[in-house]
């Protein structure tokens with residue numbers, strides 16, 4: 001038998017595990033600051049926990065769940081997401097007495113999707129939930145928290161926040177009826193996949209990636225026109241607060257999310273550097289879900305982010321980072337070299353040296369690490385009291401004195 005891992009799964013080790021640990025440390029630190037308590041739930045649950053809340057017609061339930069019958073003839077499912085198991089755990093363990101309940105969790109999820117860059121069949125999520133308040137401040141607090149965590153993990157990435165409101169359940173069901181009518185009159189131009197969703201899940205046509213679907217969706221009814229006065233106020237309060245906090249956002253009326261339990265606020269953080277799987281983090285309100293799962297009729301809101309997608313962006317940042325590699329050709333330049341190290345540290349310039357007095361080996365390493373610059377110390381540099389800086393992308397070479405290096409690098413890396 002050929003020894004191999006299951007398609008869509010991956011082993012995590014080396015640099016990857018370092019990134020995973022860094023992500024969970026930063027998440028836990030931020031969770032503590034905001035008083036969220038950690039919770040871990042089992043990896044599998046009874047299948048019925050997921051089908052109705054996520055939506056009988058959602059892609060996850062229709063085709064992506066790993067479900068099986070165990071030896072007691074019980075139907076079990078590997079959790080495809082964390083919100084429903086967390087709510088189940090809060091109800092099962094009587095955690096809903098003191099509200100709001102603020103919980104978070106980190107762990108693997110399972111969805112049988114077509115694997116590609118940023119999309120796996122076993123992947124890891126960070127998940128935050130606030131149960132028991134409909135105050136818009138909870139929405140703002142969660143968006144602010146996700147923004148802070150992403151900024152800390154990915155300081156150089158351009159990540160855009162998209163927001164929308166889906167209104168209450170009644171608004172959403174009226175809106176869906178009108179969408180069905182609209183798409184039905186345009187069905188000749190829709191993709192086959194979208195045609196199949198006209199009656200079952202018309203909202204999902206709005207976030208189709210097919211060019212013709214996008215064109216047709218542009219003139220489709222807009223949810224904002226259907227919102228109740230209360231839902232409009234909730235949405236306006238959020239936009240006002242985000243402006244006040246100087247968090248940039250884009251209103252996206254086609255943002256509908258893939259799971260059925262949402263209402264009112266929905267949001268996603270997206271990055272153009274992720275390819276087609278461009279959503280890093282997504283979430284929203286789910287008033288009604290806790291009751292549906294057998295708990296009290298209280299509202300809730302939360303978000304989840306994919307750890308693998310954050311790790312991909314960390315790689316991307318590292319590649320575009322102007323990492324400087326040092327090349328020291330002989331150990332007789334050690335003292336001269338120590339001055340340089342001190343200078344680079346004081347000027348917060350990221351550098352790497354491989355402890356080898358060999359120019360060729362230094363270039364090989366620099367190439368491997370996708371470094372942008374090499375600073376070379378050889379006889380000429382040592383005798384002339386300068387440093388040679390080579391731009392590894394353009395090939396340009398400059399001779400600079402120590403105090404000129406920072407300005408030069410900052411100029412070039414802009």
Ligand code: HAM
Pocket residue numbers: 080081082083111113118119120121122123124125127128129258259279280281282283284301302303304305306307308309
């Ligand atoms: P979701 O949008 O299905 O939401 O997933 C959240 C995040 O998990 C995505 O933005 C993505 O980064 C990551 N993700 C999803 N599927 C995959 C995959 N196949 N491979 C890699 N990463 C993936 C939820 O799961 C909701 N429970 C979020 C939530 C929490 N809403 C309220 N509370």
